[in-house]
Amino acid sequence: xxxxxxxxxxxxxxxxxxxxxxxxxxxxxxxxxxxxxxxxxxxxxxxxxxxxxxxxxxxxxxxxxxxxxxxxxxxxxxxxxxxxxxxxxxxxxxxxxxxxxxxxxxxxxxxxxxxxxxxxxxxxxxxxxxxxxxxxxxxxxxxxxxxxxxxxxxxxxxxxxxxxxxxxxxxxxxxxxxxxxxxxxxxxxxxxxxxxxxxxxxxxxxxxxxxxxxxxxxxxxxxxxxxxxxxxxxxxxxxxxxxxxxxxxxxxxxxxxxxxxxxxxxxxxxxxxxxxxxxxxxxxxxxxxxxxxxxxxxxxxxxxxxxxxxxxxxxxxxxxxxxxxxxxxxxxxxxxxxxxxxxxxxxxxxxxxxxxxxxxxxxxxxxxxxxxxxxxxxxxxxxxxxxxxxxxxxxxxxxxxxxxxxxxxxxxxxxxxxxxxxxxxxxxxxxxxxxxxxxxxxxxxxxxxxxxxxxxxxxxxxxxxxxxxxxxxxxxxxxxxxxxxxxxxxxxxxxxxxxxxxxxxxxxxxxxxxxxxxxxx
Amino acid sequence: xxxxxxxxxxxxxxxxxxxxxxxxxxxxxxxxxxxxxxxxxxxxxxxxxxxxxxxxxxxxxxxxxxxxxxxxxxxxxxxxxxxxxxxxxxxxxxxxxxxxxxxxxxxxxxxxxxxxxxxxxxxxxxxxxxxxxxxxxxxxxxxxxxxxxxxxxxxxxxxxxxxxxxxxxxxxxxxxxxxxxxxxxxxxxxxxxxxxxxxxxxxxxxxxxxxxxxxxxxxxxxxxxxxxxxxxxxxxxxxxxxxxxxxxxxxxxxxxxxxxxxxxxxxxxxxxxxxxxxxxxxxxxxxxxxxxxxxxxxxxxxxxxxxxxxxxxxxxxxxxxxxxxxxxxxxxxxxxxxxxxxxxxxxxxxxxxxxxxxxxxxxxxxxxxxxxxxxxxxxxxxxxxxxxxxxxxxxxxxxxx
Numbered sequence: 024x025x026x027x028x029x030x031x032x033x034x035x036x037x038x039x040x041x042x043x044x045x046x047x048x049x050x051x052x053x054x055x056x057x058x059x060x061x062x063x064x065x066x067x068x069x070x071x072x073x074x075x076x077x078x079x080x081x082x083x084x085x086x087x088x089x090x091x092x093x094x095x096x097x098x099x100x101x102x103x104x105x106x107x108x109x110x111x112x113x114x115x116x117x118x119x120x121x122x123x124x125x126x127x128x129x130x131x132x133x134x135x136x137x138x139x140x141x142x143x144x145x146x147x148x149x150x151x152x153x154x155x156x157x158x159x160x161x162x163x164x165x166x167x168x169x170x171x172x173x174x175x176x177x178x179x180x181x182x183x184x185x186x187x188x189x190x191x192x193x194x195x196x197x198x199x200x201x202x203x204x205x206x207x208x209x210x211x212x213x214x215x216x217x218x219x220x221x222x223x224x225x226x227x228x229x230x231x232x233x234x235x236x237x238x239x240x241x242x243x244x245x246x247x248x249x250x251x252x253x254x255x256x257x258x259x260x261x262x263x264x265x266x267x268x269x270x271x272x273x274x275x276x277x278x279x280x281x282x283x284x285x286x287x288x289x290x291x292x293x294x295x296x297x298x299x300x301x302x303x304x305x306x307x308x309x310x311x312x313x314x315x316x317x318x319x320x321x322x323x324x325x326x327x328x329x330x331x332x333x334x335x336x337x338x339x340x341x342x343x344x345x346x347x348x349x350x351x352x353x354x355x356x357x358x359x360x361x362x363x364x365x366x367x368x369x370x371x372x373x374x375x376x377x378x379x380x381x382x383x384x385x386x387x388x389x390x391x392x393x394x395x396x397x398x399x400x401x402x403x404x405x406x407x408x409x410x411x412x413x414x415x416x417x418x419x420x421x422x423x424x425x426x427x428x429x430x431x432x433x434x435x436x437x438x439x440x441x442x443x444x445x446x447x448x449x450x451x452x453x454x455x456x457x458x459x460x461x462x463x464x465x466x467x468x469x470x471x472x473x474x475x476x477x478x479x480x481x482x483x484x485x486x487x488x489x490x491x492x493x494x495x496x497x498x499x500x501x502x503x504x505x506x507x508x509x510x511x512x513x514x515x516x517x518x519x520x521x522x523x524x525x526x527x528x529x530x531x532x533x534x535x536x537x538x539x540x541x542x543x544x
Numbered sequence: 545x546x547x548x549x550x551x552x553x554x555x556x557x558x559x560x561x562x563x564x565x566x567x568x569x570x571x572x573x574x575x576x577x578x579x580x581x582x583x584x585x586x587x588x589x590x591x592x593x594x595x596x597x598x599x600x601x602x603x604x605x606x607x608x609x610x611x612x613x614x615x616x617x618x619x620x621x622x623x624x625x626x627x628x629x630x631x632x633x634x635x636x637x638x639x640x641x642x643x644x645x646x647x648x649x650x651x652x653x654x655x656x657x658x659x660x661x662x663x664x665x666x667x668x669x670x671x672x673x674x675x676x677x678x679x680x681x682x683x684x685x686x687x688x689x690x691x692x693x694x695x696x697x698x699x700x701x702x703x704x705x706x707x708x709x710x711x712x713x714x715x716x717x718x719x720x721x722x723x724x725x726x727x728x729x730x731x732x733x734x735x736x737x738x739x740x741x742x743x744x745x746x747x748x749x750x751x752x753x754x755x756x757x758x759x760x761x762x763x764x765x766x767x768x769x770x771x772x773x774x775x776x777x778x779x780x781x782x783x784x785x786x787x788x789x790x791x792x793x794x795x796x797x798x799x800x801x802x803x804x805x806x807x808x809x810x811x812x813x814x815x816x817x818x819x820x821x822x823x824x825x826x827x828x829x830x831x832x833x834x835x836x837x838x839x840x841x842x843x844x845x846x847x848x849x850x851x852x853x854x855x856x857x858x859x860x861x862x863x864x865x866x867x868x869x870x871x872x873x874x875x876x877x878x879x880x881x882x883x884x885x886x887x888x889x890x891x892x893x894x895x896x897x898x899x900x901x902x903x904x905x906x907x908x909x910x911x912x913x914x915x916x917x918x919x920x921x922x923x924x925x926x927x928x929x930x931x932x933x934x935x936x937x938x939x940x941x942x943x944x945x
Contacts, residue, residue, distance in 0.1 A: 198895055200880065200888040200910055202617065211889075230678055230852060234646050237678070238849060238889030241857050245893070248854060257852045259678040261687075262644040268694050269675045272687040279683065445644070447673065448654045473617055476885060480622075480651025483613030484658055 028106050029371025033396055034534025036103075040542050043096050054106050061114045065095050065121055072125050077139040081132040085218055086189065087175045091128075093182040093544035094121060100389040101328060104396050108362035109369045112325055112355050116333040119351050123336065128174050130167055134222030149284055150226035150253070153177045153210065154236060156438035157342045158431040159227060159258065159280045162297035166290055171219045173340065176209045177385070180504050181332075183544050184386035184511065187504040190216060204474045205504035206385075207239025214243045221251050225287035227280055229258040232441040233477055256283040262445040264436035273432035294419050297427060300343030301415040304434075307337050308412055310352040314359055318403045319462050321373075322366050324359035327391040327402045331383065334408040339439050372531050374399030375495075378462060380406045380455050381470030381478050382440060384501035387511045394468070397515075397535035398522050403462045406470075409454075411437040444477035452481050452488065459494055466495040468518075472503050497521045511540055545740065545778055549771055550764045554748045557756055558797060559602055561628060562636045569595050569757040570636060575704045578637035578662075580625065580653060581645035582816045583676045583848060585838050587716040587826065588696045589641065593706050595757035597637070598817070600795045601628040604914050613655050614648075619883040620913030621793050622652035629661035637662055639703065641696055643674040645850060646886055668703040672696065679853040680843050688839040697835070713834040721825040723758045726765040730772060731819050734811045735871055738777040743789075743810025747800040750819045755795070783809035785932045787907075788868045790814040790894065791879035792887035799915045803877065806925035812871040814847065814864055815879070821845040821863075849890035861894055865902040875905040875932045877925070882910045905932050 036044040047062075049055055069091070072078055082088045098117050105113055132138045134145035147165065151157055153172030160168040179186035190212030191205050197215050199208060213219050226247055230237035244255040258280045261269035281292055311334060314325035333355075341348050377394070379402045384390060394400040415430040416423040436442070443451045459467060469485060472478060489496035499517050502508035519536055522528050530536050557563045570576060577589035577596045589596035601624035610627035628634060640662065642653045653671065656662060663669025672695040677684025700706040727750055733741045749768065752761060784807040789800065793816040800810050814820045826841050828834055847860050868876055878895045880887035888910075895908040907928040915921055 194892075198892040198908055200882070200891075202883050203885050203888050228852075234850070234885035235889075237852055238886055240852065241849075241889060242893060244854060245857070255854065257679060257854070259684070259852065261675050262650075263673060263675045266675065268690055269687065271690075272675070272677075272683055275683040275686075444647070447650075448658065471615075473615075476618055476883070477647040477651065479615040479617045480648060480655070482615045484655065486612075 028104060028369070029396075029531070031104070032534035033103060033532055034536070034538055037538050037540055037543065039539040042093070042542060042544050044099065047099070048103065050106055050110065054110055058102065058110060058114070061118060062095055062098070064118060065098060068122055068125050069094060072129060075129070075132075077132045077135075078129065081128075081135065081138045081220070084137055085175070085220070086216075087179045087186060087213070087218065090179040090183040090186045096544045097182050101392060103389070103392050104370060108324070108358040108367065112358050113329050115351050115354050115358070116329050119347060120332065120336050123341070123345070124174060124178055127169060130169055131171060131174065131220045131222065134169075135220035136222060137220070145222040146224050147288065148223040149288065150223040150247070152227075152229055152231055152236075152240065154206075154231040154339075154438065154440065155227070155229045156339050156435045157344065158434040159277055159284070161300040161342060161344060161431070162281070162292040162294060163284060163288075163290055164293055164296040166284070166288055168344070169223070170340070172210045172213070175213045175219055176206065176504070180385040181388055184506045187212075188507060190218075191505055202474055204233060204235040204472070205502060207233075207235040209504050211239045211242040214246050217246070221253075223253050225284060226253055226255045227258055227284070228255055229260055229435065229438075231438060232444050233475065235474070254283075254287055256280055258435065260432075260436045260438075260441070264433075264442065264446045265450065270429060270432060273436055274428045277428050277431045277435065294424060294427075298417050298419045298423075301417040301427065301430070303343035303346065303349045305414050305417055306349055307343070307352050308414065310356050311338075311408070312412060313356060315404055315408070317359060317363050320363075322363050322368065323401060323403055324362050324367075325355060326404065327395065328383075328388045331391075331405045331407045332388065334410065335439050338410050342434065370395045370399065370531075372399045373401050374528070374531070375466045376401050376403055376462065376464045377466040377468050378403060378405070378455065378459050378464045379468045379470065382444075382472040382475050382503065383407065383470050384472070384499075384514060385504055386506045387501070387514050390511075390514060393515065393535060394518065397530050397532050398518065398528070399531045400466065400468070400518075402468070403464060404458070406443050407439050409458065410439055410442055444475065448481060448484070451478070452484055455485075456488060456492060456494075459492070464494070466497065468497050468499060471498050471500045473500055473508070474502060495525070506541075512538065545742075545775060548741075548745055548768060548775075550768055551745060551748065553764065554752045555797070557752050558600075558748065561597075561600055561602060561633050561755070563756060565756040565760045566597055566636050568760060574757070575638045575700070575706065576636050577700070578634060578640040580640075580642045580649050582822060583643050583645050583842065583846060584641055584674070584696070585692060585842050587713060587720045587838055588692055588835070590716045590720060590758060591700065591706050591708060591712050592715060593704070594700060595759070597756070598754040599625050599628075599634060600755055601625050601633070601913075602795075604628070613659070614651060617883060618648045618651065619881045621881055622648040624913050626652050626655050626661075629656045630659060632661070634662055638666060638668070639663075639670045639672070639699065641672045641674065643676040643691075645676065645848065646884070648883070670699050670703055672699055677843055678850060680846070680851060680856050681853070684843055685836070685840055688843055689836050692835060692839060710834050713838070714828060717826050717828055717834060717838065719759055722762060723753050723765065724823045724825040726762070726769055727753060727819050727823040728825070730765070730769055731823075733772055736777070737872075738781055739809065739811070740772055740775045740777040742804060743813070744797075744801045744804050746819070747810070747813060748797065750813065750823065751795060751797070751817055753823070754817055781809075783807055785809070785874040785929050786811045786872055787875050787877050788812040788814060788864065788871060788873045789818075789877045789879060790864050791877075791891060792816060792881045792884045794818070794879070796914050799879075799911065802915060802918065802921055803925050806922050807929040808875075808877070808925055811873055812867045814867055816848075820867060821847060849886040860890065861897045861901075864894065864898055865904070868898075868902075868904055873904070874936070875907065875928065877928070878906060878908045880910050882912060905935060
């Protein structure tokens with residue numbers, strides 16, 4: 024038990040076959056107390072949630088709800104080894120995300136025909152995809168923009184690595200080929216299993232990241248529209264999003280989506296609210312830019328899975344609509360500056376500076392924490408955090424109202440992941456090497472999500488370019504939502520093998536090299 | 545039945561990507577526009593002075609180099625094309641135009657470009673990538689028109705001085721329609737109770753119209769149509785059931801043959817490289833420019849699963865049911881190439897809907913690019929044929945009391 028960073032053998036915290044770790048981490052009096060107080064806050068959030076009878080009912084109705092028992096453990100996984108400002112940054116991000124997801128669940132069950140059945144509330148709900156940019160909801164302050172897929176599949180897998188397996192199996196038993204991406208596959212499985220809350224005045228689907236997500240929506244919309252009677256608008260975002268000659272198409276889709284929402288909810292688009300949200304989006308962009316700027320120096324502060332998860336939530340799911348995230352941005356920036364000025368580091372030893380590219384494994388999001396603690400590989404930034412940095416028009420003028428339509432279209436086209444998996448090889452391949460140079464990285468950890476065709480379709484070119492540039496390229500294969508294909512240890516072994524055989528290095532913390540966490544949350 | 549006079553000729557054409565007619569058209573001084581996806585309007589690539597060739601990789605063997613670049617998780621069609629491109633098998637092309645129809649096709653062509661597989665000795669060679677609509681609406685039409693103008697017509701005019709006027713497009717449509725009408729007329733014979741053309745023979749003819757310059761095929765297709773008018777069908781229908789094949793890209797000669805060898809007559813072809821709806825003639829009027837009319841008809845008739853709006857999704861399944869009814873099918877075979885995302889989903893939903901809502905027996909299979917003599921596939925088709933026969937017998941039993 025040690026106060027100093029890196030004194031603990033983190034592997035000793037795991038127990039064979041256990042879902043949770045043996046004990047909490049001792050971080051010194053101040054940090055342990057802080058961490059424990061945050062743990063209590065999380066328990067309070069969960070407790071408050073379960074006080075409502077409709078939520079208890081939902082807990083037993085929806086299979087995936089059981090995964091939410093693992094919330095505190097998820098935070099613990101991401102705070103491993105953190106002290107001082109790093110610990111506080113992590114909690115600021117994660118606790119806010121937890122609070123946001125708890126509210127999302129509460130709202131879903133409030134309107135759900137099977138549990139809360141608040142019909143008046145349901146009329147004010149617009150359903151959106153899990154991986155969808157919510158820009159089109161920025162001007163509807165009185166409506167609730169809710170995603171059913173976020174809690175049922177996306178967050179569930181972050182909490183419990185085995186959460187999606189049942190739904191993947193359901194989809195395959197129904198006849199879906201086993202080689203498609205498990206994310207839309209699991210979402211389709213939830214729909215086939217009829218295991219999603221039923222509510223809403225209408226739904227907005229989008230061709231988000233890939234062919235799989237586009238087609239998976241077809242399964243969901245069939246149930247929504249034909250069985251549940253909830254009208255669905257398919258928002259088609261162009262794939263070649265960097266091209267000028269697709270922007271008018273994208274903008275018209277936004278206009279059509281807004282008109283569809285107005286028609287089905289009776290609400291009117293509010294420009295004042297939109298521009299307020301746009302200001303918050305711009306602020307979040309500036310903060311993210313500042314953090315990334317720090318990460319180019321020897322003293323990165325906001326990085327790893329925290330950066331990825333927070334960016335994904337704030338940039339895409341929130342999109343300026345919730346003021347609490349602006350407050351969190353401010354707090355995180357302040358803590359980061361503070362640590363940067365003191366030249367603080369998050370781990371005992373920094374050996375390699377890495378760009379994390381590709382689509383990360385959802386069942387092992389804390390892999391980046393492991394990289395740092397086990398091998399001293401600093402995950403400076405990742406593909407999902409390298410999103411649009413374009414500033415939105417934020418003053419309400421007639422010209423800006425027209426610009427705003429194009430801004431929303433741009434954000435929708437550039438939602439997380441799709442801004443790299445679509446748009447041609449320049450955004451996926453060429454820009455990686457530019458980032459490698461900008462961040463002074465000597466290593467690229469390339470998540471090879473095996474069923475992501477857009478990514479694996481550049482496999483050979485990644486290899487060729489890395490060889491030309493003399494960058495260490497480490498492939499980490501995984502199957503996104505399904506640890507039965509490649510386990511967490513299987514993921515780690517790919518790094519272990521590279522570091523030992525190619526780099527000829529020894530781990531900083533050997534206890535982390537092999538972990539028996541097959542059953543762990 | 546007596547063999548079709550030109551069948552071997554057509555089969556020979558399909559054994560090479562760089563076939564005899566492509567060589568002849570190039571000797572005629574025509575520009576070869578290579579393409580990979582059915583969503584690229586063909587008449588726009590068959591303007592005076594150009595001809596289109598939809599890329600295939602017949603007699604594909606090893607795909608090791610392409611598998612290194614694309615991994616084994618991409619469909620074999622995209623890998624086979626890349627492998628052939630790396631081998632220099634598409635040196636006849638003067639440009640390549642591809643929409644982002646699916647991620648795999650996009651990556652395949654991007655790798656062709658990055659690896660400089662084509663156009664080394666052709667300074668005017670170009671690669672063009674197009675955005676195509678995902679919904680059948682006015683916004684989609686505007687996009688389609690703009691994209692065809694910017695990524696097909698303009699580059700052809702700028703690089704090769706091709707006439708892209710409305711008159712030139714109309715001329716191309718007329719030639720395109722001639723081929724479509726011939727294929728359609730030949731295909732009509734598949735509706736007969738005693739068909740005078742096999743599904744395999746029809747597949748060969750249709751496939752040739754995608755892979756060869758159309759204007760060089762017309763006389764042989766006309767002769768074949770004439771021949772069919774007097775061709776005597778077999779006295780007894782030699783198959784045990786009639787099926788519609790629905791699904792992803794099929795340019796393999798053996799797949800349809802295998803199905804028919806297993807006892808199922810392929811009476812209709814609703815797949816990429818098939819004639820439904822790929823060989824629907826394009827009807828032009830004089831009150832609107834030809835480009836817009838072509839795009840509208842391509843968009844409206846498209847049966848590609850990348851179209852994501854509800855009317856299109858519902859329409860796809862209705863189209864299959866209508867086709868099955870029109871061609872007197874007993875059952876439907878949904879096929880997808882392994883690793884094809886769009887058809888994986890469409891096959892899953894389509895097979896349930898056609899079975900449950902429309903009452904057709906359905907077989908859903910996935911397959912490699914080149915099926916050759918797959919015992920597994922043969923067994924599955926045979927079992928499907930048997931199941932349809934049993935259902936028929938049971939139905940007849942009920943009808944007879």
